[in-house]
Structures are given as structure tokens and as C-alpha cells.
Amino acid sequence: MNAKEILRQHIAKTISISDDQFDYFFSHFKLQSFKKGQAIISKGDTVDREYFVIEGCLKTFYINSDLKMFILQFAMPTWWASDYEALYTGIKSNVGVDCITDAEVLCLHTEDREKLCQEIHAIEHFFRWRTNKGYVASQKRLLSLMNNDARHRYEELLALYPQLYNLVPKNLIAAYLGVSRETLSRLYNS
Structure with a gap:
């Protein structure tokens, strides 16, 4: 298109x-x-x-x-x-x-x-x-x-925009969520 x-x-x-x-x-x-x-x-x-x-x-x-x-x-x-x-x-x-x-x-x-x-x-x-x-x-x-902790914000983003996780580097997702890259890794791997 x-x-x-x-x-x-x-x-x-x-x-x-x-x-x-x-x-x-x-x-x-x-x-x-x-x-x-x-x-x-x-x-x-x-x-x-x-x-x-x-x-x-x-x-x-x-x-x-x-x-x-x-x-x-x-x-x-x-x-x-x-x-x-x-x-x-x-x-x-x-x-x-x-x-x-x-x-x-x-x-x-x-x-x-x-x-x-x-x-x-x-x-x-x-x-x-x-x-x-x-x-x-x-x-x-x-x-x-x-109002929400990092886990909830992570799950919310994943539910709303699942395509982001294949498109956007994890450090940028962490910056969007307001967490460190290490915290995002823990959320991503748990």
C-alpha cells in the first residue's frame, strides 16, 4: 500500500x-x-x-x-x-x-x-x-x-503494543517505562 x-x-x-x-x-x-x-x-x-x-x-x-x-x-x-x-x-x-x-x-x-x-x-x-x-x-x-509498579507498566505496554518488543531496543523500552535496563531484563525474563 x-x-x-x-x-x-x-x-x-x-x-x-x-x-x-x-x-x-x-x-x-x-x-x-x-x-x-x-x-x-x-x-x-x-x-x-x-x-x-x-x-x-x-x-x-x-x-x-x-x-x-x-x-x-x-x-x-x-x-x-x-x-x-x-x-x-x-x-x-x-x-x-x-x-x-x-x-x-x-x-x-x-x-x-x-x-x-x-x-x-x-x-x-x-x-x-x-x-x-x-x-x-x-x-x-x-x-x-x-499508580502502577514497573511490572504492571511492562505488562500493560506488552498487551497494548506487542510489536514494540521486536522493533525497539530494550534500553529504549526501559526508558519509556521509567526503569533501568537491568530492571527491564528481570521483568522480561520472569
Whole structure:
């Protein structure tokens, strides 16, 4: 399936638009390929795009002053990624987005997204729905971090996204769960 068909199926789960509207919508995206390990957004960047994953896996991460990495999100096919605080507020990026694997993404410039939302009500509905869904997922993750032990968070991640364990190095899964690599090994082997 090509990038256009993948995006079409993705938005069709939420909204209905005509073929002409979709073609116009799709014309605002730019297909880009990135290599494993390549940065898409680095700390301090100006962020004016978001990325829809067609193929591969991205990570959104933060590195603190002690050089400890925290994974905010993994983005697999049909997921979106960016530094949303920087994208929506205009501040410089505080988080990075890079490629865990080779990746192919569709990039949408924020000005184009805003224009599309003004011109096609269904597109505005789609982006609002997607933002709401992302907020709910972030809230659930935060509550899980506050209320559950490492084993429960590990089992929860495995149940929700079993494909991550074959795709993502264990040290990155540990950083996502907020545990050491050694703790993850104990959980993984028990």
C-alpha cells in the first residue's frame, strides 16, 4: 500500500471526505525518508511540522541535565509525532524526535494544517479528534506511571503494543517505562 492509501484509510476511520477533498488534503503533505538513528527534530529546533509515520518507528524523547533519556512516545505506522509544545507555541524544541528504524513519513507544515482546517470542516474535526485521542493516551500513561509498579507498566505496554518488543531496543523500552535496563531484563525474563 502506498503512502496516499495509508493516509486515506487512516483518516477514513474518523471522517468522510470526497475524493477531491482528500486529494487536496494529501497535496499538502511531503513524503520524506529518514535513516535509522537520524534526527528529525533536535532540542533547540524551531518546529513547524508534524509527521505521520508510513513505515518504520520513531521515538520522541527528552534528555535531562544528568543525560538520562526519557521516552515520551514511540510512533509506529499510522501514528503522528512532533514536539507539540514547540509546534503549537512557537518555543524552541525541548524534545527530540528521531528514527529507531529506517522510516518513511508524511510531513505536514503547521500553516498548511491550519489552512486545511479552515477550508474543510471535516479535516478540522479529524485533527481535533486526533488531538483529543492523544491527550487521553498521555493522561492514561501519566496515571499509570503514578499508580502502577514497573511490572504492571511492562505488562500493560506488552498487551497494548506487542510489536514494540521486536522493533525497539530494550534500553529504549526501559526508558519509556521509567526503569533501568537491568530492571527491564528481570521483568522480561520472569
